[in-house]
Amino acid sequence: MVVKVISGDHAVAWGARLARVEVVPAFPITPQTLIVEQIAEFVNNGEMDADFIPVESEHSVMSVAVGASAGGVRTFTATASQGLALMHEMLYAAPQIRLPVVMANANRSLGAAAGIWLEHNDSMPERESGWLQCYVENNQEALDMTLQAFRLAEDHRVMLPVMICLDGFVLSHTVERVDIPDQAAVDGFLPKYVPVNVLDPDDPIVMNPICPPEYATEMRYQLDRAIDSAKIAIKEIDIDFSKRFGRSYGDLLDLYRMDGAEYAIVAIGTAATTSRLVVDRLRAEGKKAGLIRIRFMRPFPKGELIEAVSGLKALGVFDRSVSFNSYGPVFTEVRNALYGSVLPVTDHIAGLGGRDLTPEILSKVFQVVEDSMEKTPERDVYWHDLRGDM
C-alpha cells in the first residue's frame, strides 16, 4: 500500500489499473479528462497492459466497450455530461446483453446554457438504462468502488454494467489522501474475469438478436430482477473488501448518526460529506439530526430506506438535479419508496450547475426538515440559494 495525494479522476484511473483492465476505449471530456489521460500514461509507460483505443466520439466509445466486453475481456471507460448523453443509444446494449462494462462518470451539467460544472442531470436520466449506478463521496471511495464495481459487474449472479458517478471538480479535480492498495491484494480480491457468454468463432452464439414481442416482456423482467438481485452481491462484496482492505462503505445505504435520530436528510455524492459536518453541529446543539447517504441509485435501496426512516418524524431529500416541473430525481425515488407512509418528506434542490454547496445552505435544508416535524411544510419542493421568491 502506498499513500498518494491525488485527484478523484486519478483515483479512478488507479482503480482501472489495479483491476487489470484489458480494453479502454475513451474520448476525453471535462471533467473526466484526467481519467483517460492518466490511463493513457499508464499504458504508455507499460504500467498497464491494456489496449487504449481513442475513438472519435462517445457513441463509439460505448460501441467498442460493448464489443470488447462481448469478446470476454475486462473493459473500462469514463465519460461525463454531453459524452454520456451521446452514448445514450449504445448505453442500452450492455445491460440487455448482460455485459459487465465498468464506466466512471464525472458528473457535470448537461445542456444549454453550457457549463462544465457539477450537476447530476447527466447520470440521473440513465437510471432507466439498466446500468447499476453508484455515487461515491470521496477519492478513496472512487478508487475502491472501481475495484468493487468489477467484482459486482462480473459476478455471475449479476452480469451487469456498472456506472460509478463521481462529482465533477468537487471530486474529479480535488486532490485528497488516497491509499493505493497493493496489486497482489487487489488480485486476491478481484480474480480474472470469467465471462458467462463470450463471442467465439469456434463456438458461435447469437448476442443481441432481434427480440420479437413474444419474448420482450420476459427479457425485460429478467433484467429488472437481475438488477434487484445485485443487492445481495453488493453487500457481500463490501464485506469481503473491508476484510481485505480495512475500508467499508456500508450497504446500499450509508447511515450517519441515525441512532435516535428524529429527522434526517437523504443525500448522494459529496453533498453527503458536507451534510455530515452539519449533522455533527446539530447534534452538538442537542438536535437529533441524521444523514442517509444513498450509494446506489440502481439497484434502488427501497427496503433498506423504509427501514432506515422508521422512527423519524421528518425526512428531507437533497437533489443536485431537477426533473423540470416535477421534483428532483432522488426525491421522486425516495417518496415512491415510502408510498403509504405518513412521514413528511420534502425535496431540497441546490448546488445546480456547479453552484457551491456550503454548510450554510445545508443547514437551511436541515432547518426546513426540522420544522416539518411540527407543522406541515409550505411546499414539497424547496429551491435553496435561489434569488427571488420561490
Added chain:
Amino acid sequence: MFEVRFHGRGGQGAVMAAQAFAEAAVIEGLEAQAFPFFGAERRGAPVRAFARIDDQKIRIKSQIYRPDMLVILDESLLDIDPVGDGLKPEGSAVVNTRKGPEEVDLGVSVRCATVDATAVALEHIKAPIVNTSILGSMAKVQDLVSLRSIKAAIADRFGERLGPAAAEINAAAAQASFDRTKVGTCKGNREIAHREMWMPNWQDIPIGVTLPSGSYGKVNVGPGSSWQNMTGTWRTSSPHYLKEKCIRCLRCWFSCPEGCIHRLEDDYEKWDFRYCKGCGICAQVCPVNAIEMVKGVKEW
C-alpha cells in the same frame, strides 16, 4: 364492429389492401382503422394486416384475434400458417385461388368467395400484385362496403401516389375481380395447427438473451437455426435455369440475396431451393435471360 384479417406475402400489398378497405368504409360514412403487423418483412415472407369497421368510434388499438372476415392473398399460406385461426363460424372469407369455394379448406366452414386474383392482376396491372383485385372480391361477400366505395378508395390511394392512369387500372382490376368471384361455402376439415413457438418463462430465457445453437421446445433458435428454418417455403414462383443459355457471368450468383445459388466448379450454377424465396432478382440481373421465373414452388 366488423373485423378483417388479411394474410399475404411481402410484396403482394396486404397492408395497402387493408388501408384501402378502411378508406372505402370511411367513404361509406363509417369509422375505420387499418394497420399492419410488423415482423421480419421481406419479399415473400408471410405478412398480416388488419382492418376494423364500425358505425361508432373505434376504441380498441390491439390486434384482431377473432376476425369476421379473412382475406387470403396467397393460397400457399394455407399450408404454412394457421390462417383460419379464430375466424368466426358466422364470418366469411375471400381466397385468391383458381379453385371454387367448395374446394377450399380453411379449417372453418364459412361463406367463402374465391377468385384467381393473380390472373386478374397480371391481366390488368401486369404484375402479381393482387391487393386491388382482391378488394373487388371483398365487395361481393360483405355488404358493409360497396364496390363503388372500394373503387373510390383505390382511385384516391393510387391516384395520389401513382397518377390517374394507375388508379384507373387498379379500379378496373377490382371490377374484373368482382365480376369473376364465385361465392359458396368452403370446407372446415383442415386442422388449424398452431405454430410451435418457444415460449419460455422469464427465468428460462438465457442470460443476455444470448442464444447458442440448439432447439428450445421444438423450435430451432440461435446460429444454425437457418439450417432448419427454410426460407424456401416463402416461394410463390421459382427460377428455372436454362443452362444452355448461361454464359457463366455469375451475376445471379453474386446478386441472390439468399445466397442460395451455388457456383459449380465449371462456373455453371446450381440452386438450393430450400432457401430460394422466389424474389426473381437472379432472373432480372441475368444478361442473357438464362433464368426464367415460373409460377409455383417448382424445383428444377
